[in-house]
Amino acid sequence: MFALISGWHHxxxxxxxxxxxxxxxxxxxxxxxxxxxxxxxQPSDLDREQRSSTFNARLEEYWARYSNAEVSTFTFLKAVSHLYGPSE
Structure with missing residues (x-):
C-alpha cells in the first residue's frame, strides 16, 4: 500500500x-x-488498535453514507479528517 501512495505522491x-x-x-x-x-x-482496512467503539461506529456511518453516494468525496473526507484530527 505504501508503494502505491508513494508513487501517487511522486x-x-x-x-x-x-x-x-x-x-x-x-x-x-x-x-x-x-x-x-x-x-x-473498506472500513476494515482502516482499523487501528485501541480505537473506541464510538470512533468505529462513526467511521462506518460516514463510509456507508459515502458508499451510498449520499455525500460527496469532499464531505466524506472532511468528516473523516475530524475523526482522525486532534481532539478539542
Missing part, C-alpha cells in the same frame, strides 16, 4: 513542479484528482 509532485504551484492552483488540482480516484478502501 507523480503529484511532478505535476505540481515540486511545490512551485500557488496554493489556489494546487487545491483545485487536488480536488480534481480526488474525484478521479477509485476508492477501494
Amino acid at each position: 507523480r503529484l509532485n511532478n505535476q505540481a513542479h515540486h511545490g512551485a504551484l500557488p496554493f489556489y492552483v494546487l487545491v483545485p488540482a487536488l480536488r480534481k484528482k480526488a474525484e478521479m480516484v477509485d476508492i477501494s478502501v
Whole structure:
C-alpha cells in the first residue's frame, strides 16, 4: 500500500513542479484528482488498535453514507479528517 501512495505522491509532485504551484492552483488540482480516484478502501482496512467503539461506529456511518453516494468525496473526507484530527 505504501508503494502505491508513494508513487501517487511522486507523480503529484511532478505535476505540481515540486511545490512551485500557488496554493489556489494546487487545491483545485487536488480536488480534481480526488474525484478521479477509485476508492477501494473498506472500513476494515482502516482499523487501528485501541480505537473506541464510538470512533468505529462513526467511521462506518460516514463510509456507508459515502458508499451510498449520499455525500460527496469532499464531505466524506472532511468528516473523516475530524475523526482522525486532534481532539478539542
